Amino acid sequence: MSSRNIVVVGAGPVGTVAALACARLGHRVTLLEAEQRVNDAPRASTTQPPTLEIIEALGLIDEYIARGLVAPTFQFWDRPSMRLVAEFDFGCLKDETRYPYVVQTEQHKLALMGIERLKAMGQAVRMGTRVTGLSQDADSVTVETEQGPLRADYVIGCDGGRSTVRKSLGIEFEGFTWPERFLVITTQFDFAAALHGLGKRWECETISLKPYPCAHVLHSFIDAILALRAEGLRASDVARIRCPIAEHMIGIVCEPREQKIAPQNDWQGRGSLPYSLAEALVTGRLDGTSYRGDAATRGEIRALAAKIEYEVDRSAKPNQFKGWVIAELNEGRVLEKIEPYNRGSAERPLRDFDILKKFRDNAGARFDEARIADIETAVKSLTGPGAVRRLGAACSI
Numbered sequence: 001m002s003s004r005n006i007v008v009v010g011a012g013p014v015g016t017v018a019a020l021a022c023a024r025l026g027h028r029v030t031l032l033e034a035e036q037r038v039n040d041a042p043r044a045s046t047t048q049p050p051t052l053e054i055i056e057a058l059g060l061i062d063e064y065i066a067r068g069l070v071a072p073t074f075q076f077w078d079r080p081s082m083r084l085v086a087e088f089d090f091g092c093l094k095d096e097t098r099y100p101y102v103v104q105t106e107q108h109k110l111a112l113m114g115i116e117r118l119k120a121m122g123q124a125v126r127m128g129t130r131v132t133g134l135s136q137d138a139d140s141v142t143v144e145t146e147q148g149p150l151r152a153d154y155v156i157g158c159d160g161g162r163s164t165v166r167k168s169l170g171i172e173f174e175g176f177t178w179p180e181r182f183l184v185i186t187t188q189f190d191f192a193a194a195l196h197g198l199g200k201r202w203e204c205e206t207i208s209l210k211p212y213p214c215a216h217v218l219h220s221f222i223d224a225i226l227a228l229r230a231e232g233l234r235a236s237d238v239a240r241i242r243c244p245i246a247e248h249m250i251g252i253v254c255e256p257r258e259q260k261i262a263p264q265n266d267w268q269g270r271g272s273l274p275y276s277l278a279e280a281l282v283t284g285r286l287d288g289t290s291y292r293g294d295a296a297t298r299g300e301i302r303a304l305a306a307k308i309e310y311e312v313d314r315s316a317k318p319n320q321f322k323g324w325v326i327a328e329l330n331e332g333r334v335l336e337k338i339e340p341y342n343r344g345s346a347e348r349p350l351r352d353f354d355i356l357k358k359f360r361d362n363a364g365a366r367f368d369e370a371r372i373a374d375i376e377t378a379v380k381s382l383t384g385p386g387a388v389r390r391l392g393a394a395c396s397i
């Protein structure tokens with residue numbers, strides 16, 4: 001067969017495959033694509049055995065399979081009822097084809113593979129070249145583009161559903177538009193990792209309970225300062241306190257510094273490392289009554305908070321909420337306490353007694369003892385029909 005000069009319009013999967021097939025037969029090919037780059041929006045991806053054989057004939061099969069997912073079965077689901085309608089086992093075709101499976105490789109990957117091969121073969125690929133019309137005489141076709149005309153022995157129109165080539169030839173597009181609309185969404189989110197152990201592993205077993213009414217990342221620091229207080233440390237002894245802290249926590253509880261030292265309300269105080277530590281050291285506790293002391297106490301707490309500084313803890317591990325307090329005393333001694341894990345975490349669980357005490361202290365601000373006992377009973381029997389309703393009734397105000 002003598003070599004022909006062939007123009008292929010459209011670098012979708014059909015155009016690139018057609019161009020590559022022509023090039024492999026020895027023809028000179030020019031592939032024209034209107035856009036600057038191949039459209040990689042999610043569209044077709046499932047490739048059945050006969051198409052895999054065509055892709056093999058084009059010399060692309062190994063890369064095509066390597067860049068996709070091999071599925072030995074194919075399922076049809078009924079969307080409204082979420083019911084599996086049928087499952088096809090392609091393994092039944094093992095004596096009929098070398099590819100008894102389907103391969104999921106997105107169509108833009110096929111187009112890009114084809115373009116790469118065409119370029120490697122020295123064929124012309126012209127992106128950003130829109131075809132505007134064509135005409136033919138007895139010998140050749142003239143392809144009009146926005147960049148000027150091209151002549152070819154043959155033109156293959158692969159320019160999609162609204163094909164300019166088709167319209168130029170006066171060919172109708174038969175068929176109909178489905179009345180449904182589809183939304184296609186793709187993501188690189190790792191669902192397998194996120195769903196690992198779903199229904200078997202209970203995340204609530206690793207949730208930290210909060211013994212103190214402040215930001216979760218502060219809890220180990222509070223434990224550390226209260227431990228130093230139990231050993232005799234007092235606010236009046238302090239020249240300076242340094243707190244090494246994981247870098248990602250700084251923007252949460254250490255900065256902006258002016259606000260963290262002198263919070264404008266109790267919520268700002270609960271998110272402040274220096275203020276919460278100062279409150280714990282001055283008052284000896286951090287509970288439901290904290291963050292709202294009288295003016296004199298608040299003044300003392302702020303003065304101490306101004307002496308509490310932070311520095312980056314380079315040894316902090318991800319997901320570890322360590323508390324590290326280094327207190328430099330006026331008389332020159334340095335006291336240090338590290339709490340590796342926060343109380344209430346899986347590594348350092350709270351005792352039932354501590355949980356109940358916190359509940360009773362908090363509930364006591366609102367309910368009498370009989371009501372508190374009712375709520376505890378309802379929580380302890382939180383199984384079976386009506387249990388949640390009983391708890392709701394016990395808690396109602």
Ligand SMILES: Cc1cc2nc3c(=O)[nH]c(=O)nc-3n(C[C@H](O)[C@H](O)[C@H](O)COP(=O)(O)OP(=O)(O)OC[C@H]3O[C@@H](n4cnc5c(N)ncnc54)[C@H](O)[C@@H]3O)c2cc1C
Pocket residue numbers: 009010011012013014015032033034035038039042043044045046107129130131132158159160161163164184
């Ligand atoms: C959201 C969505 C999901 C789909 N899902 C599936 C699926 O799951 N399975 C399936 O089999 N099919 C699916 N399809 C259909 C499938 O994408 C098409 O059948 C396939 O793209 C057709 O390939 P093509 O190469 O003929 O045309 P296209 O992929 O449309 O490529 C045509 C190319 O021609 C270019 N072009 C257009 N006009 C000109 C011009 N005048 N000059 C130069 N270049 C031009 C375009 O820019 C484009 O790059 C889906 C389609 C969509 C939109």
